[in-house]
Amino acid sequence: xxxxxxxxxxxxxxxxxxxxxxxxxxxxxxxxxxxxxxxxxxxxxxxxxxxxxxxxxxxxxxxxxxxxxxxxxxxxxxxxxxxxxxxxxxxxxxxxxxxxxxxxxxxxxxxxxxxxxxxxxxxxxxxxxxxxxxxxxxxxxxxxxxxxxxxxxxxxxxxxxxxxxxxxxxxxxxxxxxxxxxxxxxxxxxxxxxxxxxxxxxxxxxxxxxxxxxxxxxxxxxxxxxxxxxxxxxxxxxxxxxxxxxxxxxxxxxxxxxxxxxxxxxxxxxxxxxxxxxxxxxxxxxxxxxxxxxxxxxxxxxxxxxxxxxxxxxxxxxxxxxxxxxxxxxxxxxxxxxxxxxxxxxxxxxxxx
Ligand SMILES: O=C(O)CCC(=O)C(=O)O
Ligand SMILES: [Fe+2]
Numbered sequence: 001x002x003x004x005x006x007x008x009x010x011x012x013x014x015x016x017x018x019x020x021x022x023x024x025x026x027x028x029x030x031x032x033x034x035x036x037x038x039x040x041x042x043x044x045x046x047x048x049x050x051x052x053x054x055x056x057x058x059x060x061x062x063x064x065x066x067x068x069x070x071x072x073x074x075x076x077x078x079x080x081x082x083x084x085x086x087x088x089x090x091x092x093x094x095x096x097x098x099x100x101x102x103x104x105x106x107x108x109x110x111x112x113x114x115x116x117x118x119x120x121x122x123x124x125x126x127x128x129x130x131x132x133x134x135x136x137x138x139x140x141x142x143x144x145x146x147x148x149x150x151x152x153x154x155x156x157x158x159x160x161x162x163x164x165x166x167x168x169x170x171x172x173x174x175x176x177x178x179x180x181x182x183x184x185x186x187x188x189x190x191x192x193x194x195x196x197x198x199x200x201x202x203x204x205x206x207x208x209x210x211x212x213x214x215x216x217x218x219x220x221x222x223x224x225x226x227x228x229x230x231x232x233x234x235x236x237x238x239x240x241x242x243x244x245x246x247x248x249x250x251x252x253x254x255x256x257x258x259x260x261x262x263x264x265x266x267x268x269x270x271x272x273x274x275x276x277x278x279x280x281x282x283x284x285x286x287x288x289x290x291x292x293x294x295x296x297x298x299x300x301x302x303x304x305x306x307x308x309x310x311x312x313x314x315x316x317x318x319x320x321x322x323x324x325x326x327x328x329x330x331x332x333x334x335x336x337x338x339x340x341x342x343x344x345x346x347x348x349x350x351x352x353x
Contacts, residue, residue: 014281016250016306023273023287023310025245040315048273049288051079051091074224081286084276086262086300088225089288093295094266096327098217103268103328104336105211106345110239111188114206118186118196123155129185132157132178134335140168140175182339185241190214192236192352200255201236201352210234210349218264218349225262225299232261235352242272242312242344250281250308253298257353262299265348268292269340270312270319277306292324314342 012018028039049068055077057063058070064079071078071088079089094102111117113125120126123139132139137157142164157178158164168175187196193205210218215234222232240248253263267290274296277285285306290296298305313319321341329337 015284016275016277016281016308019275019277019285019287020247020250020308020310023275024247025311043311047287049081049286051089051288051294052291054079055091071224078224081276084278084286084302084305086225086298086302087276087305088262088297088299090221090295090297091291092293093221094217094268094293096293096324099268099293099324100328100331100336102214102266102347103340103345104332105214106188106239106241106268106347107182107336107339109211110190111185114193114208115188115190116193116205117188119181119184121197123181124153126155126181128157129178129182130335133182135178136160137178138165138175139178139181140165141173142168183243186246187241188239190237190239191234194236194238194255210237214347214349217266221295222262222264222297225297227260232264233351233353234264234349237347237349240346240348242270242309242346244312244314244342246312248309250275250277250285250306252304252306253348253350254303255352256350258351259303260300261351262297263303263348263350265296265298265346267294267296268345268347269324270314270321270342270344272309272313272344273311275306275308275310276302279304279306281306291320309346312344 012021023043026041028041049065054065054068058077064070067082069080069082071080077091079091081087107130111126111129113127117126126139136159138160139155140158142154142156160177165175191207191210192201192203193207194200195202195205214237218234219232226232242248269292271292272290274288274290275285276288277283290309298307319341325337325341328340
């Protein structure tokens with residue numbers, strides 16, 4: 001599902017791929033710039049839907065752009081796109097305090113075993129990644145029984161200057177710093193564990209329930225997209241972590257049993273571009289900004305629509321997280337603020353059965 005930075009040969013084949021290419025981060029090749037600092041190529045952002053602006057105009061004078069309408073029955077404005085039934089956009093759904101809470105949870109508790117992350121396949125379960133990165137620890141391959149590390153896949157965090165690190169290196173054992181692993185954290189799974197290799201939920205894997213407060217939040221926001229009289233049941237969630245240049249390629253989330261139930265998708269951190277296509281990748285996608293605190297719902301027909309994230313903005317001018325950064329550093333010091341100022345986190349919550 002994730003795409004490498006490499007542009008594939010068939011990048012221009014469908015309308016969806018053309019849009020991905022249009023918004024993706026590319027750098028100027030000009031050697032004059034290249035030598036100093038890589039400069040992002042300018043992108044025409046004029047066609048993007050900006051629901052922050054739409055909300056502002058709607059509150060001021062009740063007008064909406066063509067093709068956008070406000071959903072009936074919501075306490076605060078929820079917007080829909082006329083030709084994408086089942087898609088809902090709730091701008092600024094989470095307060096700054098709520099955003100801080102879920103950023104901190106996403107970095108500390110959510111990647112804790114038994115929840116799995118993209119690192120499991122290589123290192124097995126890793127506990128306390130964020131704290132270890134903060135303390136400049138190093139993950140080293142350990143092997144108490146033999147002189148080599150070839151047959152083992154046991155890893156532990158050590159202080160950078162500990163004898164264990166030097167010993168591991170002498171034996172040819174691998175080591176990797178916690179801060180590199182934190183940067184390379186791409187996903188973690190909550191509740192029922194999604195198995196990316198099989199693209200399915202593996203109910204046999206040990207798991208904790210999704211935290212009550214997150215369930216409550218998801219249920220509240222899901223309500224507008226739920227079939228009459230039914231309450232959303234959060235059973236699984238995927239947390240995506242994006243750094244500079246990371247993208248999420250166009251895909252469908254089709255592993256849940258009942259597509260009438262929404263996926264509740266929460267954006268945190270740096271601003272991103274979200275593409276909402278149609279049922280075919282040949283349908284031209286709507287491109288829109290996703291900001292920290294926005295919630296998107298995809299239910300019904302929208303569950304069959306290709307979507308993806310071709311771009312996140314990590315520069316101060318475009319990331320749009322000044323207030324969040326300040327609140328985070330006031331609440332919890334620099335470590336979370338440092339991470340989020342160049343990152344985006346998405347929590348998407350699903351009813352699986
Ligand atoms: O990051 C996002 O906003 C979308 C995430 C998503 O589509 C997914 O995880 O399936
Ligand atoms: Fe998705």
